[in-house]
Amino acid sequence: MQTVTTAHVLGRKALQKACGQECVDWATAMLVAGHDGEALVELAGMSPPHNHFELAPLRDRALVEVGMPDLGPGRAIEAYVAEILRMMLAGKADLGDTLRDLKDLSLAHDHPHVLLDFYLLYHARDTLRDHEKQYYWDGATRETIDAIILSRAAAFVHEDRRESERPLAPEAEKGRLPCWTRFRSLMSRLLLLAALVLTPLASALAQTVSDPETEAFRLAGPSGEYDIEVTFPPGYDRARGEPLPTLYYLDGWRNAALAKGLHRVAMTIAPRGGTQPVRPFLLVGVSTVGGEAAYQRGRNKDYTPTPFVPPRGVTFTMGASARLDSASTGGAEAFYAFLRDRVIPEVEARFPSDPAQRALSGHSFGGLFTTWMMESHPDLFADYLALSPSLFWDRSYLLDAAFAGARARGARVFLGVGDEERGGIGDLAGRAEQLAERFRAMPELTVTLRVYDGADHQGVLAPGLWDGMMALYER
Numbered sequence: 001m002q003t004v005t006t007a008h009v010l011g012r013k014a015l016q017k018a019c020g021q022e023c024v025d026w027a028t029a030m031l032v033a034g035h036d037g038e039a040l041v042e043l044a045g046m047s048p049p050h051n052h053f054e055l056a057p058l059r060d061r062a063l064v065e066v067g068m069p070d071l072g073p074g075r076a077i078e079a080y081v082a083e084i085l086r087m088m089l090a091g092k093a094d095l096g097d098t099l100r101d102l103k104d105l106s107l108a109h110d111h112p113h114v115l116l117d118f119y120l121l122y123h124a125r126d127t128l129r130d131h132e133k134q135y136y137w138d139g140a141t142r143e144t145i146d147a148i149i150l151s152r153a154a155a156f157v158h159e160d161r162r163e164s165e166r167p168l169a170p171e172a173e174k175g176r177l178p179c180w181t182r183f184r185s186l187m188s189r190l191l192l193l194a195a196l197v198l199t200p201l202a203s204a205l206a207q208t209v210s211d212p213e214t215e216a217f218r219l220a221g222p223s224g225e226y227d228i229e230v231t232f233p234p235g236y237d238r239a240r241g242e243p244l245p246t247l248y249y250l251d252g253w254r255n256a257a258l259a260k261g262l263h264r265v266a267m268t269i270a271p272r273g274g275t276q277p278v279r280p281f282l283l284v285g286v287s288t289v290g291g292e293a294a295y296q297r298g299r300n301k302d303y304t305p306t307p308f309v310p311p312r313g314v315t316f317t318m319g320a321s322a323r324l325d326s327a328s329t330g331g332a333e334a335f336y337a338f339l340r341d342r343v344i345p346e347v348e349a350r351f352p353s354d355p356a357q358r359a360l361s362g363h364s365f366g367g368l369f370t371t372w373m374m375e376s377h378p379d380l381f382a383d384y385l386a387l388s389p390s391l392f393w394d395r396s397y398l399l400d401a402a403f404a405g406a407r408a409r410g411a412r413v414f415l416g417v418g419d420e421e422r423g424g425i426g427d428l429a430g431r432a433e434q435l436a437e438r439f440r441a442m443p444e445l446t447v448t449l450r451v452y453d454g455a456d457h458q459g460v461l462a463p464g465l466w467d468g469m470m471a472l473y474e475r
Helices: 006-014 021-032 038-044 052-065 073-089 095-108 113-128 145-164 186-196 200-206 252-268 291-302 332-350 365-376 393-400 404-409 428-440 461-473
Strands: 214-221 224-231 244-249 282-288 353-363 383-387 412-418 446-452
Touching: 006 021, 006 052, 006 073, 021 038, 021 052, 038 052, 073 095, 073 113, 073 145, 095 113, 095 145, 113 145, 214 332, 224 252, 224 332, 244 252, 244 332, 244 461, 252 282, 252 291, 252 461, 282 291, 282 332, 291 332, 291 365, 332 353, 332 365, 353 365, 353 461, 365 383, 365 393, 365 404, 383 461, 393 428, 412 428, 412 461, 428 446, 446 461
Parallel strands: 244 282, 244 353, 353 383, 383 412, 412 446
Antiparallel strands: 214 224, 224 282
């Protein structure tokens, strides 16, 4: 029987993981260590097959019997991560499988800071399987990535050792658990900031914070008022600097903090003594004003190229109870005109933006609009970054488009989608792959497709936006 620590049991409980054989093994270890209690004895005597709903109440009572408090969410994750890293370092778990589990845990719990390093290392290792270079972890190569992961794992376990290297004694658990302070690389700290504001509420709050590298203004448009946020590279001389390539990104109300955090990282990373690998570029966020409901209504209308007519008697909604029908969709032409006649002229009149080097980025319906722009109005943007585009819209008609204008301009296109988006009515992964195949048959286009292992519709945002920036602006 493998010894299971109390930290492990408390961590799994806080993370709402199933209680199974590890709970029975823990109870047995606690009895051997001299503890006693009715629930502890009953739990130790349970035989497989185990039922979580039978074992979990016994576990909770047993924890009370031995005087154990609940761990807070942060400490619970630390304890659980340390436990599975310890298994990996002991050769009892595969490195790749462990890293994938930590990446999934990071996505499931909104990127807690204790997991950011392993989230970045997962994507660095995954990228290096197919590419010579990656930008998730400074200095990591195919030859060094596994050693870096093992070194970081060992350091994490060492930091956590005082709390979780043995079954916890009740007297050690009195009072508050220590708050661990970890030093992060610049990338980790900035991505943490972005990850913490991924929820709509936090994103909305983030837009009220003063940012010396961002200027904002407001314009009236087809779905109400719109916030336009222009972000400069850190330290850029606005008075003397040359006009810059400009990446316009949609859904600014939700994605501004993430996009600006990744932009800042991209603008500041460089090998020691080397050249910054990414060309400086401006970032322009566009989004409706008025909170989540207004945001969802706006994107449903603005990003869809044709009206949606639901079957008679059937009601469809898309986020924040926003209805999908012929009146609430099909506004892409009006939004295109708004970008062409109001947003872009205002940006280029106020800021050093190069009209010949505009790019457009969107996710989901925003990715649909981005793809539609490439087909319908290729004169406005030179390059495109589409993440999980909703290509199922209107019977997937864009999969048969000619994209003649974009081909004539020699557009660069980055497509990103999650492997978990495969199948079903939408089949976003399958349709993105179909579109990439069509693009690859057009030699005038420069096309990059990334399918992110284990990523769902929201999980593709951070790695996709980062990789897209690298693809479009790498020196």
